[in-house]
Amino acid sequence: MSENRLQEAISTLKASGVRITPQRHAVLEYLLNSMVHPTADDIYKALEGKFPNMSVATVYNNLRVLREVGLVRELTYGDSSSRFDCNTSDHYHIICNSCGKIVDFHYPSLDEVEALAEQVTGFKVSHHRMELYGECEECQKEEKNKQKSG
Amino acid sequence: MSENRLQEAISTLKASGVRITPQRHAVLEYLLNSMVHPTADDIYKALEGKFPNMSVATVYNNLRVLREVGLVRELTYGDSSSRFDCNTSDHYHIICNSCGKIVDFHYPSLDEVEALAEQVTGFKVSHHRMELYGECEECQKEEKNKQKSG
DNA sequence: TAAACTATTTATAAAGATTATAATTTAAGA
DNA sequence: TCTTAAATTATAATCTTTATAAATAGTTTA
Numbered sequence: 374m375s376e377n378r379l380q381e382a383i384s385t386l387k388a389s390g391v392r393i394t395p396q397r398h399a400v401l402e403y404l405l406n407s408m409v410h411p412t413a414d415d416i417y418k419a420l421e422g423k424f425p426n427m428s429v430a431t432v433y434n435n436l437r438v439l440r441e442v443g444l445v446r447e448l449t450y451g452d453s454s455s456r457f458d459c460n461t462s463d464h465y466h467i468i469c470n471s472c473g474k475i476v477d478f479h480y481p482s483l484d485e486v487e488a489l490a491e492q493v494t495g496f497k498v499s500h501h502r503m504e505l506y507g508e509c510e511e512c513q514k515e516e517k518n519k520q521k522s523g
Numbered sequence: 524m525s526e527n528r529l530q531e532a533i534s535t536l537k538a539s540g541v542r543i544t545p546q547r548h549a550v551l552e553y554l555l556n557s558m559v560h561p562t563a564d565d566i567y568k569a570l571e572g573k574f575p576n577m578s579v580a581t582v583y584n585n586l587r588v589l590r591e592v593g594l595v596r597e598l599t600y601g602d603s604s605s606r607f608d609c610n611t612s613d614h615y616h617i618i619c620n621s622c623g624k625i626v627d628f629h630y631p632s633l634d635e636v637e638a639l640a641e642q643v644t645g646f647k648v649s650h651h652r653m654e655l656y657g658e659c660e661e662c663q664k665e666e667k668n669k670q671k672s673g
Numbered sequence: 674t675a676a677a678c679t680a681t682t683t684a685t686a687a688a689g690a691t692t693a694t695a696a697t698t699t700a701a702g703a
Numbered sequence: 704t705c706t707t708a709a710a711t712t713a714t715a716a717t718c719t720t721t722a723t724a725a726a727t728a729g730t731t732t733a
């Protein structure tokens with residue numbers, strides 16, 4: 374089925390000088406055939422039949438490698454702490470890639486996106502969430518100063 | 524300054540039958556005066572001067588109570604695992620509130636939102652991320668079946 | 674094909690965020 | 704003031720992810 378994508382992915386890995394181990398091959402193949410955006414633990418459990426001695430660390434290592442090569446995207450939910458916000462009105466957040474600062478940002482509600490999503494996916498949408506990422510003014514200034522002095 | 528908001532919030536708590544303890548009062552006050560969307564640990568550290576014996580659990584308990592009453596929103600980043608996705612093209616995700624299933628969803632890039640955000644906040648935006656939440660078709664059906672049989 | 678080099682895997686422990694438990698304390702109404 | 708249920712504290716446990724060091728195994732080169 375996705376044999377082509379698998380071969381392409383392996384070529385990409387080889388071109389990046391990444392070794393093709395059986396475990397790595399299996400993680401990649403599993404991800405390519407999966408439609409459900411599995412967690413690291415999902416993958417670990419799915420492969421433990423074939424690789425009874427495989428360590429969780431191996432799954433994480435391979436996911437990191439695949440991400441670095443650009444073959445896999447990570448949807449982070451578990452890499453930092455929850456944030457708490459007293460502003461309970463609808464708004465979005467813009468987050469600085471450098472210093473982590475979170476700033477509120479208002480924009481008219483994207484009802485249109487919700488409506489289209491309902492049509493396409495059959496979901497009954499309750500709400501949505503959006504975060505913008507970038508570099509805040511302060512960090513931009515610091516960046517410029519570094520370039521000057523450096 | 525935000526003395527009014529504090530009094531309002533306390534009224535809301537009392538109306539919900541929630542006790543006003545010194546620790547709870549402090550957490551609430553800190554959140555109302557904070558503009559940076561603090562983590563639970565931020566709050567814990569900020570209050571340990573005033574309450575040297577306070578437990579982290581107290582902070583978490585109070586944040587949960589404040590959330591349940593609707594005074595606080597939680598931006599979850601740390602409540603579940605990362606998800607991994609082989610589809611590295613731009614797309615959004617729609618997530619089922621009941622079963623947790625994640626489905627890809629395509630929509631024209633929201634360049635307009637990014638442009639406005641740059642103007643308003645001064646950030647240099649690199650990318651954005653959006654998730655829609657709702658109930659998938661399967662879970663909607665199950666819900667209907669329950670209502671019939673129940 | 675064998676040897677060598679180094680990336681990868683494994684096993685284990687550690688870190689960090691959050692929740693659970695049980696005993697003690699305390700807010701708020703009678 | 705007394706009472707009672709709720710809240711707090713201290714502690715341990717859970718869960719995800721990362722770090723470390725020793726063992727293993729891909730890949731290149733002779």
